[in-house]
Amino acid sequence: MSSIGIFDSGVGGLTVLGALRRRLPGESYVYLGDTARLPYGTKSAATVQRSAVNAAAHLAGHGLKLLIVACNTASSYALDAVARASSVPVVGVVEPGAGAAVATGARRIGVIGTEGTIRSGAYQSAIADLDPEIEVEAVACPLLVPLAEEGWGDHPVTDQVARHYLTPLLQWGAETVILGCTHYPLLLPSLNRVAGSKVSFVDSASAVATTVMSDHSELIDTSSGAVGDVHIELTDASDRFLRITREILGAEPEHLEVVDIEGVA
Ligand code: DGL
Numbered sequence: 001m002s003s004i005g006i007f008d009s010g011v012g013g014l015t016v017l018g019a020l021r022r023r024l025p026g027e028s029y030v031y032l033g034d035t036a037r038l039p040y041g042t043k044s045a046a047t048v049q050r051s052a053v054n055a056a057a058h059l060a061g062h063g064l065k066l067l068i069v070a071c072n073t074a075s076s077y078a079l080d081a082v083a084r085a086s087s088v089p090v091v092g093v094v095e096p097g098a099g100a101a102v103a104t105g106a107r108r109i110g111v112i113g114t115e116g117t118i119r120s121g122a123y124q125s126a127i128a129d130l131d132p133e134i135e136v137e138a139v140a141c142p143l144l145v146p147l148a149e150e151g152w153g154d155h156p157v158t159d160q161v162a163r164h165y166l167t168p169l170l171q172w173g174a175e176t177v178i179l180g181c182t183h184y185p186l187l188l189p190s191l192n193r194v195a196g197s198k199v200s201f202v203d204s205a206s207a208v209a210t211t212v213m214s215d216h217s218e219l220i221d222t223s224s225g226a227v228g229d230v231h232i233e234l235t236d237a238s239d240r241f242l243r244i245t246r247e248i249l250g251a252e253p254e255h256l257e258v259v260d261i262e263g264v265a
Pocket of ligand 1: 038041114117145181
């Protein structure tokens with residue numbers, strides 16, 4: 001039986017794994033966190049493409065039926081390159097996130113993401129493709145990924161940093177803000193505290209789970225009552241990555257391996 005492959009630059013994509021497992025617990029998953037090359041968000045498009053194609057090629061060796069690019073930066077810069085190199089369908093996070101935000105009916109949509117995601121303009125064009133009348137304001141938030149990787153999702157320092165990034169969007173009148181980085185759902189306690197009830201956040205991780213179920217239902221097995229396996233692979237397993245992986249999963253991973261994916265593609 002083939003698995004669903006998921007990759008991110010680090011542990012942020014575990015939010016996508018979590019959203020998928022809640023909806024599709026019978027599937028088997030292989031998750032790759034490219035922690036040796038984290039962050040992707042500050043790198044050039046060429047470097048992100050090379051890393052993403054390598055990560056996808058490594059996961060393909062597990063025998064996949066579907067590949068999820070659970071990283072907004074890689075989805076923004078490398079989705080086409082990964083899809084060209086893949087023999088199975090590839091789902092990114094940007095289109096589902098943009099679709100979910102447009103579906104809220106908001107006329108002013110804010111996007112927060114890594115420098116790479118915002119610079120690529122991927123969300124701006126995905127929203128314009130769906131409704132060119134919607135106004136979009138995008139803010140790069142380079143300090144948020146390290147706070148998420150540190151496990152500071154509910155922390156006064158994160159409140160302060162979030163206030164710095166969100167204030168211009170709140171003043172501009174954003175009705176919905178897309179969490180355009182798979183690390184950001186880990187920061188929701190702080191983000192919600194800062195934004196109050198003025199905006200709703202759209203989590204691209206949950207939006208991907210919805211897309212997989214609607215667009216790839218032929219690949220999904222909902223009949224079995226059994227719980228599928230989850231294999232976690234990291235390209236670097238320092239103590240902090242292991243600690244935060246446990247924290248996000250809420251349990252000790254059953255199968256965790258350190259892998260070398262250099263030059264796989
Ligand atoms: N989780 C990645 C994303 O969604 C960002 C982390 C990084 O900068 O590597 O863009």
